[in-house]
Amino acid sequence: MKTIKKSNICKNVVNYKIDQTMIQNHQPIAGDVAIFEVIHIGSLNAIQDFEGRNSYIFPGDKVMLAFGNRYASNQFEGYVPEKFQQEYDLIGKGGVAGTVVSMFYKLELKGPTKLKLVGYVTGKQGNVINTTYYHRRPVKFDSKKTRNFKTILSIGSSMDSGKTTTAAYLCRGLKTSGYQVAYIKLTGTVFNKDRMLAYDCGADVVSDFSEFGFPSTYLCATDTIMDLYEGLLSEVAAAQPDYVIIEVADGLYQQETRALLNHSLFTETIDHVILSCCDSLAVNSGVQLLSPIFGDRLFALAGLFTGSPLLVAEVESQSSIPILTLDKLLESDLLIDLLSQNVNVAV
Numbered sequence: 001m002k003t004i005k006k007s008n009i010c011k012n013v014v015n016y017k018i019d020q021t022m023i024q025n026h027q028p029i030a031g032d033v034a035i036f037e038v039i040h041i042g043s044l045n046a047i048q049d050f051e052g053r054n055s056y057i058f059p060g061d062k063v064m065l066a067f068g069n070r071y072a073s074n075q076f077e078g079y080v081p082e083k084f085q086q087e088y089d090l091i092g093k094g095g096v097a098g099t100v101v102s103m104f105y106k107l108e109l110k111g112p113t114k115l116k117l118v119g120y121v122t123g124k125q126g127n128v129i130n131t132t133y134y135h136r137r138p139v140k141f142d143s144k145k146t147r148n149f150k151t152i153l154s155i156g157s158s159m160d161s162g163k164t165t166t167a168a169y170l171c172r173g174l175k176t177s178g179y180q181v182a183y184i185k186l187t188g189t190v191f192n193k194d195r196m197l198a199y200d201c202g203a204d205v206v207s208d209f210s211e212f213g214f215p216s217t218y219l220c221a222t223d224t225i226m227d228l229y230e231g232l233l234s235e236v237a238a239a240q241p242d243y244v245i246i247e248v249a250d251g252l253y254q255q256e257t258r259a260l261l262n263h264s265l266f267t268e269t270i271d272h273v274i275l276s277c278c279d280s281l282a283v284n285s286g287v288q289l290l291s292p293i294f295g296d297r298l299f300a301l302a303g304l305f306t307g308s309p310l311l312v313a314e315v316e317s318q319s320s321i322p323i324l325t326l327d328k329l330l331e332s333d334l335l336i337d338l339l340s341q342n343v344n345v346a347v
Contacts, residue, residue: 004035005057006064007095009190009215011050012135013064013121020119022128024084028067028120031132031215032080036063036097036115039087043110048094052192062118066131068096068215070189071250073159076112077102088115094190096215131213138212139231141223143265147233149182149241150271150339155290157275157282158251162303164194166276167247168201169329174243175202177332181243182236184208186229187256188249189216198245205239207232217249222259226266246270252289267293272339274324276303280314287319299338300324 006013010033018035028034038061047063049055057063070078070091078091078098089100089112100112120128152170156163167183174181183198185208195206209217212231220228236244248257260266273294277283283301290298298321305311306325315323322338329335 004062004064005047005055006050007066008048008050008052008192009066009068009095009131009210009213010064010121012213013129013131016121016123016129018119019122019126019128022120023117026120026128027083028080028128029130030066030068030080030219031130031134031213032067033064033121033129033131034067034097035118035121036065036088037061037118038063038113039116040114042090042113043107044090044093044113046093047090048192052196057113063095063115064121065090065095065097065115066215068092068098068189069218070096070098070216071218071254072104072189073250074104075107075159076100076104078112084117086116088117089113090115092189092191092216094192094210094215096189131215134213136212136231138227139234141226141230141265143268145230147237147269149237150243151269152243152245152272152274152339153270154245154247154274154276155257156251156303157277157286159249160304161251161276161278161282162306163247163276164197165326166274166302166324166329167194167245168197168203169326170245170274170335171198171203172201173330173332173335175204176330177336179242180204180240181245182206182239182241183245183247184232184236185247185249186232187217187225187260189218190214194247203245204241205236207235211235217256220256222256222263225256225260226263229266229269252286261290261293270294270297273298274300274302277301278304280305280311280318283315284318287321296341299341302329
């Protein structure tokens, strides 16, 4: 078989065989690895490869991907197929294959990149390799564990509300103040871009769910995400950070995000919260939702709306919560002053 382009989620898959006999009989689950042939290029014309670089793909290319689910309101809604199909879809650039159910209207003209299943990737025992915890052991969440760092939750009203940029600039502002800073992305679909932005902004250590082999966290049980959370915190704790910035994907109404916000064992681990929003109405709704949960721990507002002086003025007329533009996120004295005023008393 010609050279196979290995996607990012499959970077730890080595010493494998390709089984073409089980194509129609094996029912895949999230994380199952397979080889696909690219049939038609749609809106995604590249995958992020095992080195984290863009690898452009063309019809006829063979690619190694993992089945997975995806929730992305500005991209694709996709799922692991329930039975064999003649064609599959590339639903995530980090290497996620599945079946698209809906998509953002701007993607409809090109649609998803189409794939043909060539064979499943198997290990020594002939079992299909699954990326989830393939090279890392799961870690059980420990609510009583002493953590020698403060946590900041970067959360957004919706996808593309600015929460990743907010988290990354927080990393830079804190690092400028002389603190050790870690960044983790707890939920989402595999793609290196977010954590690399945090790293470039100065975070000492970065990690995300994909490091434990999850193609995405969509449809994962809350207990599964909490164990993943423990694993990520344990990993970055080795760098002895003063602050760990935690980003969760998509918006406040997204299924896994909502479940975490309603899970006291999660919210009790959070010392500070910063909310990113697209507009002033989203700020109002977000504050109403988060304030009963976090109280004064919701220490600042940020996101796309801060790029508009008019929207900033609208928010200031309705809320007393400090607003942090990108420039203000880099003002270390201001940032530390705000954080020192808001301490998690629940832990």
